[in-house]
Amino acid sequence: MRAAIRSHSVRAMAQRLSWGLADQAVSSLTNFTVSVFVARTLGAVEFGIFTLAWVTYTVLLNVSRGLATDPLVVRFSGAPDADWRSAVSRSCATALGVGATAGVVSVAAGMVMGGTLGSAFVALGLILPALLLQDAWRFAFFAAGQGRRAFGNDLVWAGALLPALLLAASAGSVFAFLLAWGGAAAVAAVFGWAQTGLLPRSSGVASWLRQQRDLGPRYLVENVSISGAAQIRMYGLGAIAGFADVGAVRGADLLLGPFIAVTMGLALVAVAEASRVLRTHPERLGVFCLGLGGVQTTGALVWGFGVLALLPHSAGAAVLGEVWPSASALLLPATLAIAGIGLSNGATAGLRALGAARRSLRCQLFAASGLVTCGLTGAAVSGASGSAWGAAIAAWCAAAVWWFQLIAGLGDHRRDAAPQGGSPVATVTGTEGGSNTMMTAPRLTIGLPVYNGEKYLAESLDTLLGQTFGDFELIISDNASTDGTEATCRRYAAMDARIRYLRQPRNIGARPNHNLLVEQARGELFKWAAHDDLYGRDLLAACVTALDEHPEAVLAHADEAIINERNQIVMHCEYTLDSDSPYAPDRLRSVLFTEGGDDEYGVIRTSALRAAKPNNSYHNSSRTFIAELALRGRFHHVPELLYFRRDHPDRGDRNPTIRALCANLDPRRAEHSTARLLTEYVWGFVGSISRAPLSNSERWRCYRHLVHWLVRSCVRRVASRSLAPIMSLGDYTEPAETAPIVAEVVEGQRRTVL
Numbered sequence: 001m002r003a004a005i006r007s008h009s010v011r012a013m014a015q016r017l018s019w020g021l022a023d024q025a026v027s028s029l030t031n032f033t034v035s036v037f038v039a040r041t042l043g044a045v046e047f048g049i050f051t052l053a054w055v056t057y058t059v060l061l062n063v064s065r066g067l068a069t070d071p072l073v074v075r076f077s078g079a080p081d082a083d084w085r086s087a088v089s090r091s092c093a094t095a096l097g098v099g100a101t102a103g104v105v106s107v108a109a110g111m112v113m114g115g116t117l118g119s120a121f122v123a124l125g126l127i128l129p130a131l132l133l134q135d136a137w138r139f140a141f142f143a144a145g146q147g148r149r150a151f152g153n154d155l156v157w158a159g160a161l162l163p164a165l166l167l168a169a170s171a172g173s174v175f176a177f178l179l180a181w182g183g184a185a186a187v188a189a190v191f192g193w194a195q196t197g198l199l200p201r202s203s204g205v206a207s208w209l210r211q212q213r214d215l216g217p218r219y220l221v222e223n224v225s226i227s228g229a230a231q232i233r234m235y236g237l238g239a240i241a242g243f244a245d246v247g248a249v250r251g252a253d254l255l256l257g258p259f260i261a262v263t264m265g266l267a268l269v270a271v272a273e274a275s276r277v278l279r280t281h282p283e284r285l286g287v288f289c290l291g292l293g294g295v296q297t298t299g300a301l302v303w304g305f306g307v308l309a310l311l312p313h314s315a316g317a318a319v320l321g322e323v324w325p326s327a328s329a330l331l332l333p334a335t336l337a338i339a340g341i342g343l344s345n346g347a348t349a350g351l352r353a354l355g356a357a358r359r360s361l362r363c364q365l366f367a368a369s370g371l372v373t374c375g376l377t378g379a380a381v382s383g384a385s386g387s388a389w390g391a392a393i394a395a396w397c398a399a400a401v402w403w404f405q406l407i408a409g410l411g412d413h414r415r416d417a418a419p420q421g422g423s424p425v426a427t428v429t430g431t432e433g434g435s436n437t438m439m440t441a442p443r444l445t446i447g448l449p450v451y452n453g454e455k456y457l458a459e460s461l462d463t464l465l466g467q468t469f470g471d472f473e474l475i476i477s478d479n480a481s482t483d484g485t486e487a488t489c490r491r492y493a494a495m496d497a498r499i500r501y502l503r504q505p506r507n508i509g510a511r512p513n514h515n516l517l518v519e520q521a522r523g524e525l526f527k528w529a530a531h532d533d534l535y536g537r538d539l540l541a542a543c544v545t546a547l548d549e550h551p552e553a554v555l556a557h558a559d560e561a562i563i564n565e566r567n568q569i570v571m572h573c574e575y576t577l578d579s580d581s582p583y584a585p586d587r588l589r590s591v592l593f594t595e596g597g598d599d600e601y602g603v604i605r606t607s608a609l610r611a612a613k614p615n616n617s618y619h620n621s622s623r624t625f626i627a628e629l630a631l632r633g634r635f636h637h638v639p640e641l642l643y644f645r646r647d648h649p650d651r652g653d654r655n656p657t658i659r660a661l662c663a664n665l666d667p668r669r670a671e672h673s674t675a676r677l678l679t680e681y682v683w684g685f686v687g688s689i690s691r692a693p694l695s696n697s698e699r700w701r702c703y704r705h706l707v708h709w710l711v712r713s714c715v716r717r718v719a720s721r722s723l724a725p726i727m728s729l730g731d732y733t734e735p736a737e738t739a740p741i742v743a744e745v746v747e748g749q750r751r752t753v754l
Contacts, residue, residue, distance in 0.1 A: 044247045050178070075212075082693040102128050107122050126182065127186070128182075222361050256338055450479065452483045452485060480503070511665040511666050543602060558639075560573050588706075624684030627688045
């Protein structure tokens with residue numbers, strides 16, 4: 001059975017890789033065709049000008065990928081369809097925004113420069129939005145494992161390019177060729193909308209950039225540093241040796257173009273595949289990366305030496321025209337440079353999968369500085385030839401650094417994954433200013449907001465840090481506590497490297513403090529934890545396993561009981577919501593008409609949390625927040641008592657009025673009337689329905705349920721009934737002596753099914 005599963009997974013990986021190669025082959029063929037047309041039609045000097053516009057485009061492409069598509073691939077590869085669609089609309093809008101902004105700057109720069117070079121940059125500015133949006137669609141498809149659709153999109157681009165190039169050839173200018181190239185990309189970008197039914201959502205750009213701020217800026221610097229270094233090298237070469245030498249370097253790259261297409265095709269899916277390997281068989285990640293890099297290095301050497309030995313002079317001249325003699329002289333160093341880059345690519349995929357952004361950033365900065373230094377030094381010594389040999393030396397030095405960092409990153413990952421539970425004092429590791437020093441991204445993030453919680457905080461932390469599932473980070477956000485909370489947090493952070501302690505300079509309110517933790521999360525899964533609750537030792541393991549076994553679910557939760565300040569059970573909570581229904585309107589109907597459920601404290605897919613609107617602070621806002629999550633996917637119920645919600649006299653939600661309750665969530669709510677707080681509550685359901693990824697029939701069915709709920713229960717009755725669970729706190733009967741039961745569940749000595 002294991003062999004069959006492994007064989008199936010290998011075949012699936014091979015299929016995804018083959019679509020990546022096929023797609024990149026088409027994409028590279030279109031770019032190759034444009035370059036060949038320009039080289040043969042316009043000559044060496046204008047081809048050099050075209051190359052300068054080209055390398056500028058590659059820099060901007062890497063800006064777009066760093067901010068938009070790289071975080072998409074890292075965080076949403078294999079995600080549920082609803083999460084993927086929401087992320088794609090915001091990611092593509094970000095790419096389109098980068099293209100539009102850079103396009104305006106490029107047009108303005110071109111108008112200032114004037115001449116042939118200026119017209120080239122004007123054309124580049126006009127086509128940038130289409131080029132970057134089309135590229136974003138491709139990465140979106142590969143994140144979803146839909147390489148066939150990316151391949152189809154690039155076929156449309158290639159089909160539109162041929163007639164456009166013929167028109168450009170008749171015009172005979174760099175401006176015309178660039179417009180032809182970008183115009184064909186615009187056709188493919190529109191086709192991407194037809195393939196997905198999604199439009200880039202400009203309103204989601206700010207939230208996308210905010211939510212990906214832990215990855216986006218680092219990937220942006222990584223991408224721009226190396227492409228910017230290539231651009232500086234080309235600009236410097238042009239200034240030192242002339243545009244013809246720039247064209248010669250580009251010509252050598254074109255001769256290696258078919259193999260470069262292979263490496264780029266592998267890069268499209270390499271990070272997603274490495275992430276899958278890390279998730280399923282982490283011990284095989286190093287072997288996967290070595291194989292990936294080794295194949296590319298070997299292939300580059302075979303292809304380059306094959307071209308050197310077998311390509312006739314006449315064939316080269318037929319392809320590149322007058323650029324051929326100077327380009328062919330650079331084939332050997334260009335081949336060695338591509339081989340070194342191929343070896344680095346294997347390590348790059350591994351570090352990206354590990355989420356070791358700091359390590360990969362160091363490598364990329366080293367590679368970029370080496371390319372500029374060696375490339376320009378070589379250009380000053382011996383023109384295009386010296387620059388090509390300098391680039392080859394820099395590539396192999398960078399490969400050594402990449403692999404050194406990957407080996408270190410794999411070691412970090414093994415050490416972080418080793419402790420599975422235990423007492424918080426059992427692992428003593430160093431911290432940086434009280435911050436978590438984990439280099440790799442954990443599977444799960446636990447977010448614990450706290451304000452003046454010293455009485456119960458230590459006991460709660462013990463139960464979280466003693467979980468049988470240990471691959472998590474624990475972020476504590478202290479909302480400017482005035483008691484001993486800070487001292488407790490710092491003491492635990494010094495004892496366990498999984499803890500990251502944040503302290504707010506002022507009290508920002510309970511709800512903003514909760515939402516801040518989601519923005520800080522690095523794990524693919526997320527769980528809010530209360531500072532005064534207790535957690536069964538197997539809670540996280542049970543919920544994570546449930547989500548792994550049910551990929552259609554966005555949340556997993558266990559049974560709960562309410563305990564008092566003496567850890568005695570005062571009430572068992574029966575879960576009555578139909579949140580596991582496969583039909584989204586039924587899940588919403590259950591949320592509307594059924595009381596009970598503490599789902600926001602379950603384990604939630606981070607992608608679903610970030611796709612939903614953050615939890616608000618109006619009356620009963622948690623209910624509308626849960627409704628939106630329920631519309632995005634099913635909840636899985638683990639039928640075991642593993643969660644103990646504490647009720648005690650100091651709880652912040654022990655307040656008799658709606659305004660006071662909302663002001664506790666966010667102090668700004670103190671100025672809002674009860675009518676507004678109730679109206680926002682009702683309107684919150686409308687927003688949840690409108691944002692959810694539903695079909696038209698499902699959406700209308702949800703609106704029908706909402707209208708039925710409003711008709712059945714007027715706002716006053718809804719408010720009264722919603723307050724009932726809060727108002728009844730402390731009205732329990734005298735508890736039995738159940739503290740030993742709670743202790744046994746917390747310590748993992750008892751499994752209780754309600």
